[in-house]
Amino acid sequence: MSVPQAFYDYIDSHESQFIQRLADAVAIPSVSADAEHRKDVIAMGKYLQKQLQDLGVEVRMADVGRQVVDGQDLPLPPVILGKFGSDPKKKTVQLYAHYDVQPALLSDGWNTDPFKLTHDGQTGRLYGRGASDDKGPLLGWLNVLEAHVKGGLELPVNLRFCFEGMEESGSEGLDELIESEVGPGKFFEGVDCVCISDNYWLNDRTPCITYGLRGITYYKLTVSGPGRDLHSGVFGNMVHEPLVDLVHLMAKLISPQGEILVPGIAELVAPLTEEERKRYDKLDYSVQDVESAVGAAVARSDDKSELLMGRMRYPSLSLHGIEGAFSAPGAKTVIPACVHGKFSLRLVPNLTPENVDGLVIKYLKDEFAKLDSKNTLNVESLHGGKPWIADPNHWNYVAAIKATETIYKVSPDLTREGGSIPVTLTFAETLGVNVLLLPMGRGDDGAHSTNEKLDKSNYIQGTKLLGTYLYEVAANAT
Numbered sequence: 001m002s003v004p005q006a007f008y009d010y011i012d013s014h015e016s017q018f019i020q021r022l023a024d025a026v027a028i029p030s031v032s033a034d035a036e037h038r039k040d041v042i043a044m045g046k047y048l049q050k051q052l053q054d055l056g057v058e059v060r061m062a063d064v065g066r067q068v069v070d071g072q073d074l075p076l077p078p079v080i081l082g083k084f085g086s087d088p089k090k091k092t093v094q095l096y097a098h099y100d101v102q103p104a105l106l107s108d109g110w111n112t113d114p115f116k117l118t119h120d121g122q123t124g125r126l127y128g129r130g131a132s133d134d135k136g137p138l139l140g141w142l143n144v145l146e147a148h149v150k151g152g153l154e155l156p157v158n159l160r161f162c163f164e165g166m167e168e169s170g171s172e173g174l175d176e177l178i179e180s181e182v183g184p185g186k187f188f189e190g191v192d193c194v195c196i197s198d199n200y201w202l203n204d205r206t207p208c209i210t211y212g213l214r215g216i217t218y219y220k221l222t223v224s225g226p227g228r229d230l231h232s233g234v235f236g237n238m239v240h241e242p243l244v245d246l247v248h249l250m251a252k253l254i255s256p257q258g259e260i261l262v263p264g265i266a267e268l269v270a271p272l273t274e275e276e277r278k279r280y281d282k283l284d285y286s287v288q289d290v291e292s293a294v295g296a297a298v299a300r301s302d303d304k305s306e307l308l309m310g311r312m313r314y315p316s317l318s319l320h321g322i323e324g325a326f327s328a329p330g331a332k333t334v335i336p337a338c339v340h341g342k343f344s345l346r347l348v349p350n351l352t353p354e355n356v357d358g359l360v361i362k363y364l365k366d367e368f369a370k371l372d373s374k375n376t377l378n379v380e381s382l383h384g385g386k387p388w389i390a391d392p393n394h395w396n397y398v399a400a401i402k403a404t405e406t407i408y409k410v411s412p413d414l415t416r417e418g419g420s421i422p423v424t425l426t427f428a429e430t431l432g433v434n435v436l437l438l439p440m441g442r443g444d445d446g447a448h449s450t451n452e453k454l455d456k457s458n459y460i461q462g463t464k465l466l467g468t469y470l471y472e473v474a475a476n477a478t
């Protein structure tokens with residue numbers, strides 16, 4: 001079945017309604033990391049439930065339990081499981097996306113309200129938290145479905161939806177749900193392949209298809225000592241200061257040149273072959289791309305392949321922040337009594353949270369002992385996920401490559417992504433099918449950053465790409 005022109009015409013003639021759909025979704029501040037916003041994440045789930053039901057999807061809102069965050073007992077947002085079509089002659093495509101977003105405050109440096117979609121008519125950019133990660137791509141699937149249902153077109157495949165509200169905070173409860181729904185008569189029965197749209201092109205011009213992700217392991221270090229915050233003029237130079245200990249420890253994790261200082265990690269990384277290195281040389285990327293995406297000339301190397309390997313095939317360690325330290329404007333002369341340092345490691349084959357956590361925790365404890373401090377240290381691993389790599393020669397990838405060529409008239413780059421989507425490996429291992437990442441947005445979208453955006457053309461062409469991919473699955477699957 002070839003793609004009907006009526007599908008593309010429907011998308012073009014409903015552009016403004018689709019942008020409004022994105023605006024409605026961005027307006028719900030579904031920040032999973034913030035207990036105060038948990039009700040908004042749940043509201044976002046209900047909004048999607050109604051949208052899907054209105055389009056004829058059989059929806060189940062799966063309860064995945066509760067979670068304790070900083071002493072608060074909170075409900076986890078539901079995982080939305082949806083079914084559309086059960087024709088045994090058609091392939092069944094499992095779609096995954098997430099409806100939660102990263103935190104965003106105007107005061108972080110946004111030029112516009114992060115939860116009000118702002119269309120810059122000159123550049124065609126749609127600014128708002130979640131526009132690219134991951135509300136735009138999620139709604140792309142609804143747009144595709146609407147074009148078929150309301151346009152009177154038959155979908156070439158059966159669809160299964162799995163939309164979660166905790167991806168940015170460790171995907172709590174999702175693995176267990178998936179594992180419990182595999183088998184005869186269960187939700188995932190009959191799935192032939194998985195498609196996830198939750199990543200980005202390498203640059204701002206060449207589409208890509210992604211066959212690998214890094215894993216992650218995220219830590220919280222707590223240093224405490226005094227029973228309360230202290231006056232630095234009264235107690236400075238009299239007591240061991242928790243923030244001094246913490247800053248010393250965090251500086252022991254990584255060098256300014258990016259070298260991970262935890263012993264044993266580098267030795268675990270799969271060795272680079274000459275053949276693999278050539279793959280990075282071929283990708284359409286430059287130092288200029290990284291510098292324009294980050295907004296400054298701060299690239300660590302002037303060799304594009306070194307930069308790409310740093311993101312795709314080597315681990316990285318990033319320091320994220322310190323909770324409990326004085327951070328307001330002004331000059332408060334305080335010695336904070338208890339501080340929490342946050343950092344994470346991105347994992348590549350053969351690193352897993354299981355074989356890395358022990359190395360990190362032992363190293364931090366040994367380094368803390370060397371400080372000879374009377375404060376106490378606690379190290380916690382908050383969440384983790386393994387790295388994932390798929391077979392890019394599978395028909396699922398052939399379908400995505402053909403669809404990209406149809407929409408963008410170029411061959412996509414085949415990439416590995418530096419970010420993490422822990423459920424990817426769970427789908428691959430528990431369903432035993434090929435998993436594909438088909439991005440909608442560009443490398444300069446600013447996911448997780450200030451002024452996140454999705455180009456209108458990527459939203460509209462991306463919606464066409466997702467739909468075209470379904471037709472190519474129907475044509476290429478074996």
Ligand SMILES: C[C@H](N)C(=O)N[C@@H](Cc1c[nH]cn1)C(=O)O
Pocket residue numbers: 133134167168169170198199216218418419420421447
């Ligand atoms: C790649 C995906 N769009 C994404 O942003 N994933 C997050 C997942 C995560 C893990 N811990 C917190 N968030 C990421 O890679 O940071």
Ligand SMILES: [Zn+2]
Pocket residue numbers: 102133168447448
């Ligand atoms: Zn994200």
Ligand SMILES: [Zn+2]
Pocket residue numbers: 098133134167198199
């Ligand atoms: Zn995402």
